[in-house]
Amino acid sequence: MIQIVTGDARPIFKQIVDGIRMQVITGELPVGSKLPSVRGLSMQLTVNTNTVAKAYTELLSHGLVESRKGLGLFVIQPKQILNEQERQDRLEIAVNTLINETIGLNLKNDKIIDLVKSKLAQLDDKKTQ
Amino acid sequence: MSNFIIETQDLWMQFGSKVALKNLNLSIEAGGIHSIVGSNGAGKSTLFKLLLGVNTPSQGECFILGQNSQKLKPQDRGFIGFVNEEHTLPEWMQVTTLIDMEKSFYPQWNNDIYKQVIGNFNVEKNQKINQLSRGERAGVNLASALAKRPKVLILDEPTLGLDVVAKQAFLESLLFTEKNEECTVIYCSHQMDEIERVTDQLIIMEQGQLISASTPDKFCEKIHYWVVDYPNNIPESHLIPGLLQQKNIEGEIHYMVIDQDDSLKELFSNLGAQSAFHSEVSLHQAVNGFLSRNHHKPETEIAHV
Numbered sequence: 001m002i003q004i005v006t007g008d009a010r011p012i013f014k015q016i017v018d019g020i021r022m023q024v025i026t027g028e029l030p031v032g033s034k035l036p037s038v039r040g041l042s043m044q045l046t047v048n049t050n051t052v053a054k055a056y057t058e059l060l061s062h063g064l065v066e067s068r069k070g071l072g073l074f075v076i077q078p079k080q081i082l083n084e085q086e087r088q089d090r091l092e093i094a095v096n097t098l099i100n101e102t103i104g105l106n107l108k109n110d111k112i113i114d115l116v117k118s119k120l121a122q123l124d125d126k127k128t129q
Numbered sequence: 130m131s132n133f134i135i136e137t138q139d140l141w142m143q144f145g146s147k148v149a150l151k152n153l154n155l156s157i158e159a160g161g162i163h164s165i166v167g168s169n170g171a172g173k174s175t176l177f178k179l180l181l182g183v184n185t186p187s188q189g190e191c192f193i194l195g196q197n198s199q200k201l202k203p204q205d206r207g208f209i210g211f212v213n214e215e216h217t218l219p220e221w222m223q224v225t226t227l228i229d230m231e232k233s234f235y236p237q238w239n240n241d242i243y244k245q246v247i248g249n250f251n252v253e254k255n256q257k258i259n260q261l262s263r264g265e266r267a268g269v270n271l272a273s274a275l276a277k278r279p280k281v282l283i284l285d286e287p288t289l290g291l292d293v294v295a296k297q298a299f300l301e302s303l304l305f306t307e308k309n310e311e312c313t314v315i316y317c318s319h320q321m322d323e324i325e326r327v328t329d330q331l332i333i334m335e336q337g338q339l340i341s342a343s344t345p346d347k348f349c350e351k352i353h354y355w356v357v358d359y360p361n362n363i364p365e366s367h368l369i370p371g372l373l374q375q376k377n378i379e380g381e382i383h384y385m386v387i388d389q390d391d392s393l394k395e396l397f398s399n400l401g402a403q404s405a406f407h408s409e410v411s412l413h414q415a416v417n418g419f420l421s422r423n424h425h426k427p428e429t430e431i432a433h434v
């Protein structure tokens with residue numbers, strides 16, 4: 001379920017993009033599942049249909065979903081758009097964020113690494129299902 | 130004839146010595162929801178009265194649906210909807226009598242639309258208008274305005290004073306009722322959460338002038354927030370380019386700036402800053418910072434953006 005917060009620094013269309021991306025990552029929206037129609041999601045969130053359309057355009061351009069004529073948008077297997085170096089850079093940023101968030105928690109390194117491993121394993125399980 | 134659904138040319142409106150509109154040049158393209166925001170007294174309601182031909186401009190001209198507002202024919206008026214905050218309706222009438230009367234005036238009346246919209250509000254057709262709550266009156270007004278299938282619909286603070294349920298019903302009806310493809314909505318409100326949800330184009334007016342017209346996202350991208358820590362002297366505010374707002378909060382200086390890039394960080398450092406922390410702003414913050422800039426810096430000219 002996507003939540004929209006007005007008064008946030010992220011515009012509403014970006015919140016929708018992030019919300020759907022998160023649902024795909026967590027497996028809530030597995031590959032092959034259909035996104036709600038533009039009008040349907042607009043009504044659910046009480047936002048302008050053009051705002052949802054803009055979010056969907058961005059998801060399309062990111063290669064997260066594809067449009068099937070007359071049927072709607074579907075989640076697809078992510079295509080490899082980024083090269084090796086870009087992927088490495090993104091990973092660095094993500095790991096830095098993780099470290100930033102956890103540094104104040106006084107946890108043993110092993111504990112953090114174990115949790116990362118088990119979360120990744122869970123995702124792998126979902127993908128193979 | 131222009132492609133604009135609404136156009137004003139060097140429009141002036143003066144009431145005695147008070148200038149309400151000052152050389153306003155505004156062009157609104159057909160389609161979508163155009164929200165007008167501005168402080169009280171920015172000239173929004175004056176503009177609407179001129180557009181509807183209720184008042185005569187002091188100077189200049191305005192056009193709606195390609196017609197001069199001063200020379201609107203009844204058939205043009207039939208395609209212009211207007212809903213104001215008062216929700217003025219004939220108190221002594223029953224809802225059904227009022228609607229029957231309205232229907233008879235508008236050949237394009239669509240009863241399915243009326244029923245769909247009024248169904249979002251809890252209104253019985255035999256109720257008298259003076260028994261309706263504020264929210265129900267707003268519902269009757271909006272349902273009747275949309276059923277007339279207007280080409281342009283002007284809403285002047287329509288949700289003012291509505292409770293959460295009525296407000297939700299109002300927004301849903303406005304956003305999702307089937308409209309003419311080319312129906313253009315002019316939405317005027319001080320409720321930034323509504324503006325954020327409904328707006329395609331954001332128009333900002335100030336002191337009777339047009340200050341900005343863009344998508345809300347584009348407008349937000351222009352405005353940035355910095356929190357800067359100066360261990361020694363705080364530099365004079367005229368040294369900060371594009372400054373909208375400056376606040377001193379617990380010894381740290383909070384700036385809101387417009388049209389500046391990351392090079393500002395270097396400038397802060399040259400001015401003696403120990404640290405400078407940047408963040409994006411919400412639409413609410415952006416509009417608020419932008420409109421309040423003259424309260425903080427009375428010496429600055431209004432910057433056209």
